[in-house]
Amino acid sequence: MxxxxxxxxxxxxxxxxxxxxxxxxxxxxxxxxxxxxxxxxxxxxxxxxxxxxxxxxxxxxxxxxxxxxxxxxxxxxxxxxxxxxxxxxxxxxxxxxxxxxxxxxxxxxxxxxxxxxxxxxxxxxxxxxxxxxxxxxxxxxxxxxxxxxxxxxxxxxxxxxxxxxxxxxxxxxxxxxxxxxxxxxxxxxxxxxxxxxxxxxxxxxxxxxxxxxxxxxxxxMKLPEGKENTFKDFAVKEIKGKKVTIVEKNASATAISMGFPMNLLRGSREWYALAIANSWLGEHRNSSSHLYQVIREQRGLNYGDYSYIENFPNGGRYQLPPVNVARNKQIFEIWIRPVPNETKHFAFRAAMREFKKLVEDGMAKEDFELTRKFLKNYVLNFATTTNERLGYRLDDKFYGISGGHLLTYRKMMDEITLEEVNSAIKKHWQYGNMEIVFITDNAQELTDALASDKPSPISYATPKSQDILEEDKEIINFPVKIDKNSIKTVKVEDLFK
Missing domain, CATH: 3.30.830.10 (Metalloenzyme, LuxS/M16 peptidase-like)
Structure with missing residues (x-):
């Protein structure tokens, strides 16, 4: 002893x-x-x-x-x-x-x-x-x-x-x-x-x-003795077709979220390739992104329109991606901030149309070059303090990124090609199978409109260019094809029970 x-x-x-x-x-x-x-x-x-x-x-x-x-x-x-x-x-x-x-x-x-x-x-x-x-x-x-x-x-x-x-x-x-x-x-x-x-x-x-x-x-080390809690993998049920949930409440405007599970995590080369496409489509709080331009800038329907390839909680409060919310299962998500109720069907169609075009056609070379240059510099803003950099280092540990996510991000922006981006789009994105959520009033009216794929005309309080009006004609009749049996209505008071 x-x-x-x-x-x-x-x-x-x-x-x-x-x-x-x-x-x-x-x-x-x-x-x-x-x-x-x-x-x-x-x-x-x-x-x-x-x-x-x-x-x-x-x-x-x-x-x-x-x-x-x-x-x-x-x-x-x-x-x-x-x-x-x-x-x-x-x-x-x-x-x-x-x-x-x-x-x-x-x-x-x-x-x-x-x-x-x-x-x-x-x-x-x-x-x-x-x-x-x-x-x-x-x-x-x-x-x-x-x-x-x-x-x-x-x-x-x-x-x-x-x-x-x-x-x-x-x-x-x-x-x-x-x-x-x-x-x-x-x-x-x-x-x-x-x-x-x-x-x-x-x-x-x-x-x-x-x-x-x-x-x-x-x-x-004074904490209690115990075991490491390791992650146990699980399967996520496949989504077949477009599944719509209408949360009915007395809402003065309509919020729209849509997405599907995606088997891709930060750290892989494909993730950084898809990050370029996602940034062009809907970089969070970026007024130059495409959805923002189409729905907010050109038509003035809402405050912003964004897309994500990682979980981004409390997006209304934060400009930059949060740290230490890492997870092994991610989704692709499009977030349409509240639009006037009378424009909800039109706004939904506009977002679906732009996403479908990107999935089918891929990124254009000019958009690719501009976006990757933007991201290489934008990522420098993600962690400007010691505390933020420490948060990213912990996330690197979670995802197993030995070279560090922020350094890898910038490096990938120099290496990744347009072909890799468009290949990642084809592999990980699709528009036929997704969950769609509307927070709105008058659920039956929206159900009928979605199920019948009826036109969704729009009018503006201020004049619009002829180009916008011509594009509106396509959006108004853009086919989304949702089976009525795939649309359900939930009263807001019945949620989270």
Missing amino acids: KKLIMFLIFGVMMTGSLYSMDEKRIVKEIDKTDPSVSLRIWFKAGAKDDPAGKEGLAMLTAQMLSEGGTARNTYEQILEKMFPMASSYYASASMEMTIFAGRVHKDNLDDYLKLFYEQLLTPAFGEEDFSRIKQNSLNYLKTTLKYSNDEELGKAVLYNNIFAATPYGHITSGTISGLESITLQDVKDFYAKYFNRNNFVLGIGGDVSENLVKQVWDNL
């Missing part, structure tokens, strides 16, 4: 760490010019791990770490102590990743870390915090999402439809019945199972020393 103790002491003296650090589970973004320290702890758990009947548990557990007290401090006391440091920490759960993260100026690091460790290692899981956070989560599903955010509502229904009967089959916020059934003990059990010492990747950035990395690692 004495020899064993001496051996352990010698090991600590030599390494400076009580626990042997697993470098494969540590991601560093060292920047000696950054006066702050960024921490991102990725736990391998998310909404896909919600037990059946407890949908929303991963998110609720994360929120308890964000907005709950600890064994030593109430939530209010934590806020009081954080305020003078001008800092904070948070936890957020997505489908496969839960992140516990924070950032602080290095002058306040010692005081900050005490609170950071305390929150993660000794959460109070108090009944009062639990009741407050659970009620807020229910309010979001029952009221906010259904009646105050039609854009996110449409996307939520789209994802639920595409991934029905899979581990992805509910949004991260869960379901109303799932949240209602969750107990405080459920939260404690989820935390104990997934927030363990073998189920995290440590991300740390800024002007950090190796001693600090070891200190953080040693503290994380």
Whole structure:
């Protein structure tokens, strides 16, 4: 025993760490010019791990770490102590990743870390915090999402439809019945199972020393013993034909989302090829993209029109792609921001027409050259801070991108050819089989219009060019062909039960 103790002491003296650090589970973004320290702890758990009947548990557990007290401090006391440091920490759960993260100026690091460790290692899981956070989560599903955010509502229904009967089959916020059934003990059990010492990747950035990395690692080793939560693959049901869900509500405008599952992940050469086509078609918040030009710029029907080859949650709030929402199953998605109700059929047709033309004809050389040059420079804006770059490094770890996504992105823009882009379009995109969601009023009228493929005339409050009016004649009669039996109506109050 004495020899064993001496051996352990010698090991600590030599390494400076009580626990042997697993470098494969540590991601560093060292920047000696950054006066702050960024921490991102990725736990391998998310909404896909919600037990059946407890949908929303991963998110609720994360929120308890964000907005709950600890064994030593109430939530209010934590806020009081954080305020003078001008800092904070948070936890957020997505489908496969839960992140516990924070950032602080290095002058306040010692005081900050005490609170950071305390929150993660000794959460109070108090009944009062639990009741407050659970009620807020229910309010979001029952009221906010259904009646105050039609854009996110449409996307939520789209994802639920595409991934029905899979581990992805509910949004991260869960379901109303799932949240209602969750107990405080459920939260404690989820935390104990997934927030363990073998189920995290440590991300740390800024002007950090190796001693600090070891200190953080040693503290994380105080988490409970447990197992790594590895991803278990699953099949996504094939979509046959166009499936339409009309969510009927008293809406002053119509939000439209459509898409289909896509077997392609960031890191592959084909992904970057398809990213060029997607950027041209509907780069998020880019007024030069094609859908934006056709629907918003030329016709003034809405605020914007975008497309995606990766999950982009809360698109209404963010300009650039979010980090640490990585997932093994992605979809292609077109998002038509709310249009006047009388133009919904026309706007839908316009988007389908442009997408069909791209799938059938591919990109033109001029559009390809311009878009790849744009992307090579645009990607420089994706991670301008240490904290953002650290987030991307964690995502690189998730996707297994050894050279880094941002560097690979720019490199691919120099290498990929037009032929590769058009080949990726043909391989991964199609327009015959997809889920389509409308958030609108008068569901029966839209059902009849879609099923009959009747013309969808449009009029404008301001004059349009003759070219636009001529193109409108094609859009008005563009055939979409949707079987009436593939159209269903859902009352908004019946969602997420």
